[in-house]
Amino acid sequence: MLYLLDYGAGNVRSLANSINKLGFEFKWVQHPDDIQKADKLIFPGVGAFGSAMTSLRNNGFAEPLKQYIASGKPYMGICVGMQCLFEGSAEDPSQPGLGVVPGVIGKFSANDSMGRKSVPQMGWNTAEVVKTRSDGGDEDAVKYGFPPRDAKDSSHYYFVHSFRAGFDASKHSDWALTTTQYGSEVFVSSVQKGNVFATQFHPEKSGRAGLELLRAWLSRDGTLAPAKERLLLSPEDIARPAAQDGLTKRIVACLDVRSNDDGDLVVTKGESYDVREKEEPQQDNAASSSAPQGGKRQVRNLGKPVDLALRYYLEGADEITFLNITSFRSCALQDQPMLSLLELAASKIFVPLTIGGGIKDSVDPDGTPRPAKEVADAYFRAGADKVSIGSEAVYAVEELYQRAKENGQGDEANPLNFKDACLTGKTGIETISKGYGAQAVVVSFDPRRVYLQDGEEVPEAHRTCLVEGVKGSEDEGKRWWYRCTVKGGREDRDVDVVQLARGVQRLGAGEVLLNSIDRDGSNKGFDRQLVELIRRSVDIPVIASSGAGTAQHFSDVFTPLEGETSSVEAALAAGIFHRKECTIQEVKDHLLSKGFKIRSEAV
Ligand code: 1PR
Structure with a gap:
């Protein structure tokens, strides 16, 4: 019998x-x-190394686990389960x-000999086979589900981690x-010796390539003979970096979800966050059941959330994001349809899923307090890989500045350098990041330009945060800064995007989802100016969002600006995919033709 070791730290539902x-x-x-x-055992470690090891020891799993591994029975570790x-x-x-x-696991450096890179590494990268059995050519790697070293096309696997075994x-x-x-x-992206096999990446989130790898391991009886293994390259050649890494640009499909006027959960899409139809319902429609009372403009309905998400997965989306855009109205845990939606999506979709909206400290109607972490726990259990925090992150950064002032660090200071005394450890970002790792916490920005x-x-x-319009663009001659908003753009706050970006990184967020109300x-x-401003302000990955209208817009945002060596790792779009103006495959074909590294795998 196959056993899965869940020590209660995170999302093992996807596995x-x-x-x-x-x-x-x-x-x-x-x-x-x-x-x-167990005859076979998988340890899908999620979260942080320290909490995983503490939990293994406190629950009495550590010694039995060592004995199991020594017994020669098949063991598979994933991510922290490898570390x-x-x-x-x-x-x-x-x-x-x-x-x-x-050996000891170390941290990725945000600056290496190839320049600046985001930490965590978040996205799809290749895994080069370096070891095989001398009697079987590449057979060994193939038996583990990897394509042979000389395969024409590389497979890509989903990585999300700040620490690695160099x-x-x-x-x-x-x-x-x-x-x-x-x-x-x-770094070592998978290990194998005798009965032990473990991957740094997540096969359960790596689309078809990952499922193949799991299938290979699950189908095998017993273990491969440990003898006669050899390296395909010399250790010096393995350690020598190639001119470029294999990380691909990510294409994220986003679904803004809310109830329509009939109470059905639908995918909607607006312009500048207005998701209602431009026109009021016609007079002769007024009597129909779908026409709201009082001539109110209807919520645009672009489809059913899980159906659309599945379509994007099959078309090759690298990630899928669901945003519950009216969550501020109620407590997220009361929002059972969102949880069921996520459960259903996670049972069919094997790329990372992010869920946002309503991740905050709240109080149930019966007065029960619900910390943000508890809301996030429910989403992770339902199958989310990351949660996205919007309004609550803005409030948390406002308070961070306030405490910084009290600690003698003025407005001018860069929050990335704020002392630990400025942190409470109690905000949603901090508690979720501590429990699940920074990579599981995305902050969704809803900025608006303030023209001067x-x-x-x-x-x-x-x-x-001051920006000037580029010569020759429609913004030439204008100057503006970017103000953050909360509640889906309904309320302005006195925090700018750079303050927010640095503040959330200091609090422990792992990624920025950068929308633009204007676009x-x-x-x-x-x-692009907004995207560059934020990309240069933080070390964590940034997802460019809002305004995509053509495949060319993706290659534009991925092309480093003059004098820069890198650009954002990911770009998100909603409207063009929902309205079928451009498919994910068309975006990817275009990017490939422009020489970008892309995971090209429709399922
Ligand atoms: O504040 O933590 O409850 O989170 C609420 C979340 O809901 C935030 O992530 C916020 O961005 C989102 N949200 C709230 N209201 C709206 C709205 O549209 N009325 N959607 C909204 C934000 C922006 C993107 C969109 C891109 C790409 N939507 O998600 O998908 O702009 O669109 P495009 O490619 O069609 O241009 P909290």
């Missing part, structure tokens, strides 16, 4: 869903004794690892099955 999809059965490890009953095999990690030096694989020939030659390069850093009149000065606090639904292209 359970993929195992079900492949037609295999499994049981959960409920008790340390279950580990010895725990090492001797320790810089993520939490106080916690020893299981010590099965030699390849060290003196320690890992025996163990490294594949390596991957991020920036100039070459001739001779008007930008407020001192927002100086870093939303406009088909004019992404606001």
Whole structure:
């Protein structure tokens, strides 16, 4: 019997869903004794190394796990489930690892010899097979579900991590099955020796390529003979970085979800966040059941959320984001349809899912307090891989500045350098990031341009956010800064986008979803100045959003500006995909023709 080790730290539902999809059965490890009953065991570690190891020890799993591995029965680890095999990690030096694989896990550097890169690494990268059995050519890697080293097209796998096992020939030659390069850093992306197999990436989130890998491991009886393994390249060649890494640009499909006037959950899409039809309903429609009372403009209905999401998955979307856009009206946990929607989507879609809207501290109608973390827990259990926080992040950053002032750090200081004393550890960003890792916390920005009149000065606090229109563009001669809003653009706040971006990174967010109220639904292209401003202000990945109208707009936003070596890693669109003005495949074909690295795999 296959057992899955869930130590309660995070979303293991996606792995359970993929195992079900492949037609295999499994049981959960409920008790340390279950580990010895297993014929096969998967440890899908989620979250942070320290909390994973603490939890393994506190629950009495650590020793049985070591004994299981020593017994020679098949073990598969995923992400933190691979990192725990090492001797320790810089993520939490106080916690020893299981010590099965030699070496200590270190952190990615945001600046390496190839320039600046975002940390965490979040996205699709290749895995180069470096080890095989001397009697079987590439057969070994193939048996593990990887394409042979000389395959024409690389497969891509979904990675999301800030810590990695840098390849060290003196320690890992025996163990490294594949390596991957991020920036100039070459790290071990899967290990294998005898009965032990583990991946840094998430096969359960890696579309078809990942499912193949899981199928290969689940279908195999017993383990491969450990003897006669050899490296395909010399350790020096493995460690030497190539001129470029293999990380692809990500295309994210976004579904803004809300109830329409009939109470059905629909995907909607507006312009500048106005999601109602332009025209009032016709007189002769007024009697129909779908026409709202009082001639109110109807909510645009572009389809059913799960149907559309599945279409985008099959067309090759690299990620899918659901935003509950009217969540501010009620408590998210009361919003059962959103949870069911997510559960259904997660049972059919095997790329990362993000859910946003209403992730905040709230109080149920019966007076029960619900911390943001509890809301996030419910979404992770339902199958989310990341949660996206909007309004609450703005309030948290406002308070962060306030505390910074009290701690003697003025408005001028860069929040990235704020002392720990400025943090409470209690905001939604901090609690969710601590429990699930920074990579699971996205912050969704809803900024609006504030234009300055001739001779008007930008407020001192927002100086870093001042932008001038590019010569020759429709903005030539204009100056503006970007103000943050809350409640879906309904309320302005006195925080600018740079303050918000740095503030949320300091609080522990792992990614920025950068919308623009001015560009939303406009088909004019992404606001490149806004995107560059934020990309340069933080180390975490940025998803450009709002305004995509053509495939060319994606290559524009991915092309580094003059004097820059990199650009954003991901771009999100909604309207053009919903209205079928351009398919995901067309965007990807265009990007490939322009020489961008892209995961080109419709399912
Ligand atoms: O504040 O934590 O409850 O989160 C609410 C979330 O709902 C936020 O992420 C906020 O951006 C979103 N939201 C609220 N109201 C609206 C609205 O449209 N009325 N949608 C809204 C924001 C922006 C993008 C959109 C892109 C791409 N929608 O999600 O998909 O602009 O569109 P395009 O390609 O068609 O231009 P909280």
